[in-house]
Amino acid sequence: xxxxxxxxxxxxxxxxxxxxxxxxxxxxxxxxxxxxxxxxxxxxxxxxxxxxxxxxxxxxxxxxxxxxxxxxxxxxxxxxxxxxxxxxxxxxxxxxxxxxxxxxxxxxxxxxxxxxxxxxxxxxxxxxxxxxxxxxxxxxxxxxxxxxxxxxxxxxxxxxxxxxxxxxxxxxxxxxxxxxxxxxxxxxxxxxxxxxxxxxxxxxxxxxxxxxxxxxxxxxxxxxxxxxxxxxxxxxxxxxxxxxxxxxxxxxxxxxxxxxxxxxxxxxxxxxxxxxxxxxxxxxxxxxxxxxxxxxxxxxxxxxxxxxxxxxxxxxxxxxxxxxxxxxxxxxxxxxxxxxxxxxxxxxxxxxxxxxxxxxxxxxxxxxxxxxxxxxxxxxxxxxxxxxxxxxxxxxxxxxxx
Amino acid sequence: xxxxxxxxxxxxxxxxxxxxxxxxxxxxxxxxxxxxxxxxxxxxxxxxxxxxxxxxxxxxxxxxxxxxxxxxxxxxxxxxxxxxxxxxxxxxxxxxxxxxxxxxxxxxxxxxxxxxxxxxxxxxxxxxxxxxxxxxxxxxxxxxxxxxxxxxxxxxxxxxxxxxxxxxxxxxxxxxxxxxxxxxxxxxxxxxxxxxxxxxxxxxxxxxxxxxxxxxxxxxxxxxxxxxxxxxxxxxxxxxxxxxxxxxxxxxxxxxxxxxxxxxxxxxxxxxxxxxxxxxxxxxxxxxxxxxxxxxxxxxxxxxxxxxxxxxxxxxxxxxxxxxxxxxxxxxxxxxxxxxxxxxxxxxxxxxxxxxxxxxxxxxxxxxxxxxxxxxxxxxxxxxxxxxxxxxxxxxxxxxxxxx
Numbered sequence: 001x002x003x004x005x006x007x008x009x010x011x012x013x014x015x016x017x018x019x020x021x022x023x024x025x026x027x028x029x030x031x032x033x034x035x036x037x038x039x040x041x042x043x044x045x046x047x048x049x050x051x052x053x054x055x056x057x058x059x060x061x062x063x064x065x066x067x068x069x070x071x072x073x074x075x076x077x078x079x080x081x082x083x084x085x086x087x088x089x090x091x092x093x094x095x096x097x098x099x100x101x102x103x104x105x106x107x108x109x110x111x112x113x114x115x116x117x118x119x120x121x122x123x124x125x126x127x128x129x130x131x132x133x134x135x136x137x138x139x140x141x142x143x144x145x146x147x148x149x150x151x152x153x154x155x156x157x158x159x160x161x162x163x164x165x166x167x168x169x170x171x172x173x174x175x176x177x178x179x180x181x182x183x184x185x186x187x188x189x190x191x192x193x194x195x196x197x198x199x200x201x202x203x204x205x206x207x208x209x210x211x212x213x214x215x216x217x218x219x220x221x222x223x224x225x226x227x228x229x230x231x232x233x234x235x236x237x238x239x240x241x242x243x244x245x246x247x248x249x250x251x252x253x254x255x256x257x258x259x260x261x262x263x264x265x266x267x268x269x270x271x272x273x274x275x276x277x278x279x280x281x282x283x284x285x286x287x288x289x290x291x292x293x294x295x296x297x298x299x300x301x302x303x304x305x306x307x308x309x310x311x312x313x314x315x316x317x318x319x320x321x322x323x324x325x326x327x328x329x330x331x332x333x334x335x336x337x338x339x340x341x342x343x344x345x346x347x348x349x350x351x352x353x354x355x356x357x358x359x360x361x362x363x364x365x366x367x368x369x370x371x372x373x374x375x376x377x378x379x380x381x382x383x384x385x386x387x388x389x390x391x392x393x394x395x396x397x398x399x400x401x402x
Numbered sequence: 403x404x405x406x407x408x409x410x411x412x413x414x415x416x417x418x419x420x421x422x423x424x425x426x427x428x429x430x431x432x433x434x435x436x437x438x439x440x441x442x443x444x445x446x447x448x449x450x451x452x453x454x455x456x457x458x459x460x461x462x463x464x465x466x467x468x469x470x471x472x473x474x475x476x477x478x479x480x481x482x483x484x485x486x487x488x489x490x491x492x493x494x495x496x497x498x499x500x501x502x503x504x505x506x507x508x509x510x511x512x513x514x515x516x517x518x519x520x521x522x523x524x525x526x527x528x529x530x531x532x533x534x535x536x537x538x539x540x541x542x543x544x545x546x547x548x549x550x551x552x553x554x555x556x557x558x559x560x561x562x563x564x565x566x567x568x569x570x571x572x573x574x575x576x577x578x579x580x581x582x583x584x585x586x587x588x589x590x591x592x593x594x595x596x597x598x599x600x601x602x603x604x605x606x607x608x609x610x611x612x613x614x615x616x617x618x619x620x621x622x623x624x625x626x627x628x629x630x631x632x633x634x635x636x637x638x639x640x641x642x643x644x645x646x647x648x649x650x651x652x653x654x655x656x657x658x659x660x661x662x663x664x665x666x667x668x669x670x671x672x673x674x675x676x677x678x679x680x681x682x683x684x685x686x687x688x689x690x691x692x693x694x695x696x697x698x699x700x701x702x703x704x705x706x707x708x709x710x711x712x713x714x715x716x717x718x719x720x721x722x723x724x725x726x727x728x729x730x731x732x733x734x735x736x737x738x739x740x741x742x743x744x745x746x747x748x749x750x751x752x753x754x755x756x757x758x759x760x761x762x763x764x765x766x767x768x769x770x771x772x773x774x775x776x777x778x779x780x781x782x783x784x785x786x787x788x789x790x791x792x793x794x795x796x797x798x799x800x801x802x803x804x805x806x
Contacts, residue, residue, distance in 0.1 A: 082483075097499065153712060265667040306559060306742045331749075336712045339753030344481075347745030 005069055010382045013071040014352065016101075017379060018345040021328045024053045024078025025094070027085045032059040034087070035106065039114070042107035044075070045128050046164035048138035048197065049156055053078035055163045055333045063128075065094075065104040072131075072377040073104075076330065112184035117177040125170050126181040127193065131376025133393070134192045135185050139173045139208065141165055143198025143269075150269030151336065152256060154301050157198045159334020175208070179215035186220055194252070194374035196230035199269065205231055206239050213246035228252060228297075230374065233274040233283035240283070244290050250372045251287050252297035255280050258313030262305045284322050293321025294368025303329035303342040307351055314355055318362040323372040325380075326355055356383050366391055406802065410470055410791045414784065416496075416503060417472045418758065419751045422734055424479025425496065427486040432461055434491070441511035441526065465534075466496070466506045470798055472787060473509055473534030477736055509534065514590035519583045528579055528587040531596070532781020537797065540598035541591045542780045545579045545614065549604025551675025558662060558673045560707050562738035563604050581614075585621035592626055600658070600780035602636035605679060611637055612645050619652040632777060634658055634703070639680040639689035646689065650696050656778045657693050660705040661686060664719025668711045690728055699727030700774035708757050709735030709748045720761060724768040729778040731785070732761040762788035 005013070037043040043060040044052075052061070053076060062075050065085075073094075084095050085104060094101045113124040127135040145151050146158045164170060182193055195212055199205075209229050216225045229243045230252040243251055255277075256270065257263045263270070263277045271277060287296040298317055302310050310326070317324040328348065331340040342348075359369065359380070366384035370376070370391055385394070404412070436442055443464040466486065467473045476486075486506065489495045494506045515526035533539040549563050557563070576583070588599055601618055605611070615635050622631050635649045636658035649657055663672045666683040680686055693702040704723055708716055720730045734754045737746045748754070762785045765775065772789045779786075790796040 259671070261667065261671040265671060303746065307745065308742070336714075339713070339756075340709065340749040341747040343746040350745075 005071065005382060005386060007386050009069060010071070010379075010386050011349075013067070013069075013073075013382070014379045015345060015349060017071075017073050018328075018348050020073050020083060021076055021330070021348075022342060022345060023083055024076040024081040025083040025085055026079050026081045027061075027075075027077065029058050031085070031087050031092075032061065035060075035062060037062075037109070040109060042109045042113075042129060043124075045124055045170070046160050046168060047125065047128060047141055047170050048160065050160040050163060050332055050334070051330050052076055052332070053081075053330075057163065057167055062106045064107040065092075066107070067094075067102050067104065071382065072107075110185065110190070111188050112181065115181075115184050117180045119174075119177065121171075121173075121177050122169060123181040123184055125168060126173050126177050127185060129185070129190070130194075130374065133190055134194070134370075134374070134376045135182065135190055136374050137173065137178055137181075137193060137195045138197045139178065139195055139212070140197035140200050141170050141172070144201045145199050145269030145273070147201075148269065148273075150272060152267045152269065152301075153336040154256075154266065154304065154329055154331065156332045156334035156338075163334070175211040175215035176219075178212050179219040182216050182225070183219045186222075192226035192228070192371070194228040194230055196252070196374060199232055199273070203232070203234070203273075206234070206242055209243060209248070210246045213248060217247060223247065224249065228372065228374065230254065230297075232270065233280040235275050235279070237283060237286045240286050240290050249291075250295040250297065251291050252299065252372065252374065253280060253283050253287060254297075254299040255284075255313070256299070256301045257305055258300065259305050259309040262309070266301075266304055284317065285320060288321050294323060294364055295372060296321065297323045297325060297372035297374075299325045299327050299374075301329045302326040302351055303348070304337075307343075307347065310351065311354055311358075314358050318358045318364060321362065321364070323359075323364055323369055324355070325373060326351055352379060356380060360387075365389060406799070407791055407794075410787075410796070410798070413468050413470045413472055413504065414787050414791070415751070415755055417468060417474045417787075418734065418754055418784070420474045420484055420496070421477060421736060422748050422751050422754055423484055424477040424482040425484045425486055426480055426482045427462070427478070430461065431486070431488050431494075432463055435463060435494075435508055436461065439508070439511055441515040442508060443511065443515070443526065443530065463508050465509055466494070467509055467535060468496070468506060469504045471535050471796070473782075512539075512591065512596075513594045514587060517587075517590050519586045521580075521583065523576060523583050525587040525590055527576070528583045529591060529599075531591075533596075534782050535797075536782055536786075537595075538598075538776050538782075538786075539591075539596040540600065540776070540779075540781055541588065541596050542600045542602065543579060543584050543587070543618075545584070545601060545603040545618070546606065547577050547604075549675070550607045551605055551679065553607075554675065554678065556675035556678060557742060558675060559742045560662070560672065560710060560735055560737065562741045581618040581621035584618050585625035588622050588631070589625040592631075598632045598634070598777060600634045600636055602658070602780065605638055605675065612640070612648060615649060615654070616652045619649075619654060623653055629653055630655060634778065634780065636660065636780070638676060639686040641681050641685065643689055643692045646693050646696050655697075656701040656703065657697055658703045658705070658778075658780070659686065659690050659693060661690070661719065661723070662705065662707050663711050664706070664715055664722075665711075668715065672707075672710055690723065691726060694727040700729055700770055700778060702727065703729045703731060703778040705731040705733055707735045708732040708754060713753065713757065716757070717760065717764075720764055724764055724770070729765065729770055729775055730761070731779055731783055732757050733783070734758075758784040758788065761785060765789075766792075 035041050037060045042063045044063045056077050061077050066072050082097050086093055092104045094104050110129050115123045127137045130136050141161050143157045227248045228250040229248040233253055257266050260277050314324040329342045331337045366389040465473050465475045483499050485497050487495055496503050496506050512531045517525045529541045529543050532542050633654050634656040635654040669683040723730050735748045737743045765785055
């Protein structure tokens with residue numbers, strides 16, 4: 001039985017979640033060494049980005065935690081944060097400067113994390129659990145834009161590779177590794193995935209994604225395999241149809257930035273090798289034609305451009321039926337903007353509220369959001385729940401409690 | 403034991419931290435200070451107050467002075483770990499999370515703050531001292547309280563000038579200062595030891611600034627009875643670059659053209675009004691290059707808002723301009739309320755500190771002297787302080803020698 005959180009509880013938790021995104025949390029190294037990452041707790045795997053405020057390699061780090069009410073919070077490690085997690089009498093607590101806030105429950109490790117693909121690759125390095133139903137796969141842990149000096153300014157994928165690839169055994173994935181890992185995850189209850197990653201040389205992503213789809217179908221035996229493909233805008237828009245034909249049920253093309261001048265400056269690679277901002281818009285419009293409303297996502301790194309510009313983009317895109325998702329800009333280590341800081345909690349809070357209103361106005365349902373997004377238990381999921389718009393597999397649980 | 407230089411650098415970094423992180427305080431703690439010195443400057447632009455805590459009350463002095471003499475403009479932020487507290491009836495301190503960092507005092511008001519111009523305008527609202535406790539004194543005149551780019555919704559993204567959100571200034575300021583008000587105030591300031599002035603302000607509709615600046619220069623020359631009044635005109639790049647020559651002819655000894663951000667793509671984003679009204683980025687850079695030809699090396703300045711672009715791009719600009727003879731300013735971005743970037747946050751203190759140290763070093767490497775920096779900038783910045791720490795020319799060095 002599960003009880004939907006009230007709007008007040010949700011907004012209080014959202015604010016704290018935003019604080020933890022902005023300020024991070026410190027955890028003593030001795031405590032981290034004690035945590036059982038082998039069998040019990042879900043660790044951070046840096047398959048794509050290091051989203052902490054520093055490059056910490058002394059021990060593993062927990063990926064997330066929940067409070068007693070089941071609200072999920074991120075672990076953004078920052079040794080200088082005003083927030084901390086401590087251990088007392090065998091329990092873990094979140095604290096701020098004033099004292100203890102609540103007991104925390106670290107995320108649990110799925111069983112497939114300790115399995116290996118047939119070639120011996122640890123499945124934990126292939127797909128990371130986004131929650132209890134969705135896994136995320138970064139097929140490549142580098143981005144070819146780097147060679148051209150065209151990295152997105154907020155991105156640290158290449159720096160993350162330098163810091164963590166050898167340490168954690170992260171490498172490019174083969175379609176077979178991916179399919180076997182998805183099978184293992186699905187066998188324990190997961191049922192959807194997103195495949196994403198940095199740009200690969202010569203933009204061969206479509207062939208790779210089709211190979212992955214075929215392998216997943218072969219190994220899971222599922223025609224509708226719950227896959228979402230995250231791609232860069234193709235120069236030839238007919239490519240979009242191929243993803244649909246391959247069996248993906250949703251597609252994502254992340255614009256990151258709305259304003260045309262800021263787009264060119266912050267994501268120069270996406271501008272220069274993907275046909276410019278106008279081609280990203282053409283792509284999203286074509287994706288809606290092929291996949292349908294609520295089956296196309298575009299994530300934005302919010303907090304770099306003025307909020308009014310981001311919301312202008314969200315209005316346009318959600319009206320088309322695109323699930324425009326605001327992600328928190330984390331000026332993370334190794335990115336060109338390292339040392340910068342994201343806006344205040346109040347800034348983000350306002351953006352989240354206005355975005356959610358746009359979802360409702362444009363009939364983007366909770367299920368649309370889930371199918372398009374590469375995450376679970378986000379603040380938007382909690383907002384949908386509080387409005388009674390439950391995901392089908394959750395509805396029964398809530399129905400008992402409501 | 404820390405040397406004096408080390409202590410000064412620590413305190414200078416604290417000055418930076420207080421600007422970037424803001425400072426908290428309990429309402430009313432400044433009442434006695436403000437009563438004691440009614441001429442003490444309070445917030446000039448209340449829009450720097452991130453949390454509107456001084457709305458309509460303005461019970462906060464505009465700056466404080468740290469133990470070793472560095473003055474800091476007060477940016478109020480209720481969430482800041484820094485706090486101004488009362489240590490006793492008369493003594494104030496600044497703390498971080500309860501830990502004492504520095505005793506503080508308040509800047510004595512210059513004498514001209516108590517005087518009036520001939521039309522009855524308080525001189526304190528006409529000109530502002532930007533010298534802190536330094537004996538090298540400069541005064542700045544903002545001739546207008548608005549910027550014409552507002553009309554086309556083209557305010558620079560970092561700027562609070564057009565976005566007071568209905569808040570009043572702490573004191574009524576004339577929306578437009580006359581040349582007489584400025585020259586009379588300049589005379590009063592120079593009579594008490596000020597030796598440099600800057601005229602600046604928002605864009606005037608139809609770009610009639612040159613005529614205005616020439617009137618002001620003439621009026622100041624008459625009031626002071628000198629041709630060379632060590633004045634700087636801060637302007638937008640003119641479409642016709644020969645206009646720059648007229649400022650020189652009028653008697654200004656230096657000129658300022660604030661680029662704000664480097665590279666065209668950033669300029670287009672951050673300064674849409676300057677793009678439209680000033681011939682775009684390329685013309686802005688050409689204007690700086692032309693200004694160096696007219697005024698000479700070290701007689702042209704350009705201010706950058708540090709924190710709006712990656713550091714390597716910022717330094718690309720600082721290095722180029724310094725190499726051609728422009729004295730640059732790396733002003734730390736404080737995202738004030740009412741600006742299009744309200745709610746954003748400036749980079750970390752460490753990021754800004756690195757900028758200030760590298761920037762001062764860059765100016766030195768390019769051969770600029772302390773005197774040139776003083777003459778080419780409107781008020782004391784980090785470059786002034788770092789130069790004087792390194793050269794051991796801050797008054798505190800001689801004071802200690804005297805004690806010794």
